[in-house]
Amino acid sequence: MVGNARKTPKARSLGAELREVREKAALSQRKLSSLATISNASLSRYETGERVPSPEDVASIVTAAGGDGDLRDRLIDMARDAAEPNWLAAGAGSRHKELTTLIEFERTATHILEVSPMLVPGLLQTESYARTIMAGLPADELDMRVTTRVGRRDVLLRPGAPYFDALIDEHVLQRPIGGHSVMAHQLRHILTMAEQPNITVQIVPSNVEEWHLALEGAFILFRFPKAAPIVNLEHFRSSAFLYDEGDIHDYIQSGDNLRRVAMGPADSLELIARYADKMEVPQ
Known part of the structure; x- marks a missing residue:
């Protein structure tokens, strides 16, 4: 299905990839649209995810920008069901698409909520911590992924940065990963990042007795100025992006409930500092 995609997760990811293809070719939108024989307005809407291009338009864009056949075929395949509200990206081959999508959502969001029951949120990770949890990747991919992850946190420090709320389970602070x-x-890095006015960190105490959705796994809720919210669920070899209104409502409500049971920001930072002190004691 092509046409109006209402900025679904896959439509926006496809748009980000098309923009990346154009920028690598050092072409303006106007120049590429002329080469691909499509309107400049259409190309603009494709790149923002407002509309889903037809497979024919995708082929024309990638070919005009000098992309290879494998890239063309992959993006054509993305276009075929990009209007679907939810999207599951599975397998090792999905990593690039997932990363491109996350960077696009982080770049355009006005508010990001990350719920982390197992690990430090990605946007708050240090290089050494990230390298430890990605240690199973091939060496060349490991370096690229770590560099990209560390670089992604700059989105929180630029002018006009999104508001970032991190809800972290207390067990994460106790686990000496690396x-x-x-x-x-x-x-200590979390404490430094939390000094930014757009970053709030709250700890969910380990003694909370009631069930909450974070016990089911981590999730990220993205809010945008001119598009509906999107939720990302990341697993070992797959990543899901949810756009369906009913699903999103449940995750928004879960985030609100977690804020209610979590420690306040000031108490959370004091707890993090105490755990940092313990980690610094010679073992």
């Missing part, structure tokens, strides 16, 4: 020195540095 060793006590790496974890101590990671916790």
Whole structure:
């Protein structure tokens, strides 16, 4: 289905990839649209995810920008069901698409809520911490992924940065991933990032007795100025992006409930500092 996609997750990811193809070719929208024989307005809407291009238009755009056949075929395949409200990206081959999508959502969001029951949120990770949790990747991919992850946090520090709320389970602070020195540095880094006026960190105490959705796994809720919210669920070899209104409502409500049971920001930072102190004690 092509046409109006209402900025679904897959339509926006496809748009981000088309923009990346154009920028790598050092072409303006006007120049590429002329080469691909489509209107400049259509190309603009394709790149923002407002409309889903036909497979024929995707082929024309990628070919005109000098993209190879594998890239063309992959983006054509994305276009075929980009108007669907939810999207599951599975397998090792989905990593680039997932990363491109997350960067696009982080770039355009006005508010990001990340619920992290197992690990430090990606946008708050240090290089050493990120390298430890990605250690199973091939060496060349590991370096690229770590560099990209560390670079992504700059989105929180630029002018006009989105508001970022992190809800972190207390157990995350206790787990010395990478060793006590790496974890101590990671916790100190969270404290430093939390000094930014757009960043709020709250800890969900380990003694909370009621069930909450974070016990089901991590999720990220993105809010945008001119598009509906999107939820990202990341797993070991797959990533899901939810856009359906009913699904989104449940995650918004879950975030509100978690804020209610979590420690306040000031108390949360004091707790993080105490765990950092413990990690710095020679073992």
